[in-house]
Amino acid sequence: MPVKHPSTQQFILPDCEGDILKIEKLNFAYPDGHIALRDVSLNLCSGDKVALVGPNGAGKSTLMLHLNGILRGEGDLTIGNLPISDEQLPLIRALVGVVFQNPDDQLFSPTVFDDVAFGPLHMGLPEDEIYQRVAQALDAVQMADFGERLSHHLSMGQKKRIAIATVLSMQPQILILDEPSAGLDPRARRALINLLRELPQTMLVSTHDLHMVRELFPRMIIMDEGRVVADGPTGKLLVDATLLEAHGLEMP
Numbered sequence: 001m002p003v004k005h006p007s008t009q010q011f012i013l014p015d016c017e018g019d020i021l022k023i024e025k026l027n028f029a030y031p032d033g034h035i036a037l038r039d040v041s042l043n044l045c046s047g048d049k050v051a052l053v054g055p056n057g058a059g060k061s062t063l064m065l066h067l068n069g070i071l072r073g074e075g076d077l078t079i080g081n082l083p084i085s086d087e088q089l090p091l092i093r094a095l096v097g098v099v100f101q102n103p104d105d106q107l108f109s110p111t112v113f114d115d116v117a118f119g120p121l122h123m124g125l126p127e128d129e130i131y132q133r134v135a136q137a138l139d140a141v142q143m144a145d146f147g148e149r150l151s152h153h154l155s156m157g158q159k160k161r162i163a164i165a166t167v168l169s170m171q172p173q174i175l176i177l178d179e180p181s182a183g184l185d186p187r188a189r190r191a192l193i194n195l196l197r198e199l200p201q202t203m204l205v206s207t208h209d210l211h212m213v214r215e216l217f218p219r220m221i222i223m224d225e226g227r228v229v230a231d232g233p234t235g236k237l238l239v240d241a242t243l244l245e246a247h248g249l250e251m252p
Helices: 060-066 089-095 111-123 125-138 154-168 186-197 210-216 241-246
Strands: 002-006 009-011 020-029 035-046 049-053 075-077 095-101 176-179 202-206 221-225 225-233
Touching: 020 060, 035 060, 035 225, 049 060, 060 095, 060 202, 089 095, 095 154, 111 125, 111 154, 111 202, 125 154, 154 176, 154 186, 210 241
Parallel strands: 009 225, 049 202, 049 221, 095 176, 176 202
Antiparallel strands: 002 009, 020 035, 020 075, 221 225
């Protein structure tokens, strides 16, 4: 049963205790005093595919940047059994693969192969394992023949796939994606949805694409003004027109 809060609706998900990600009362303010996160609590379990939605300025991107230690707030945050700390950051950043909205923020090497090999190379892995990881990552995003291509010559859809491959080569347990369908034409968007459906990793995906959310993500978290205002089954939240309108969203 939903628990009502002022202008919010929270669906409790008791079957998930957060074996992959656990956040309790996370707060964060930027140096200018703007409070971006307010008592954020949520759990992810292995295999979850969860959409993170809300209006611009809701705190979604700020939250995502906490998941691999780029930002640090006050509260408890653990990846697996590892708390975010300076000592654990290298391991946590291998476990959490972040894919930014603009793939050009991640693709900066001369070739696709170099981009995908960048992470494993800096992990100090032997050469044969680097080649194996690159091949597996490119195969996973259906770009196996693109290793020698120039990244900046690819289409937007191809770039987004390669950006995903750059984090898959690190063999993360969690994929964090920011607006993955933004800027894609219908064919590339459909190909991306099919790709995300097939990937086995736990996912937290920030998006305004509620049609994609309805199709792909069984669970949805709504954020607004730095708070989690709803967390529950996508099918229930997406038909609650009052809830969606209260937080700047429209029914798909």
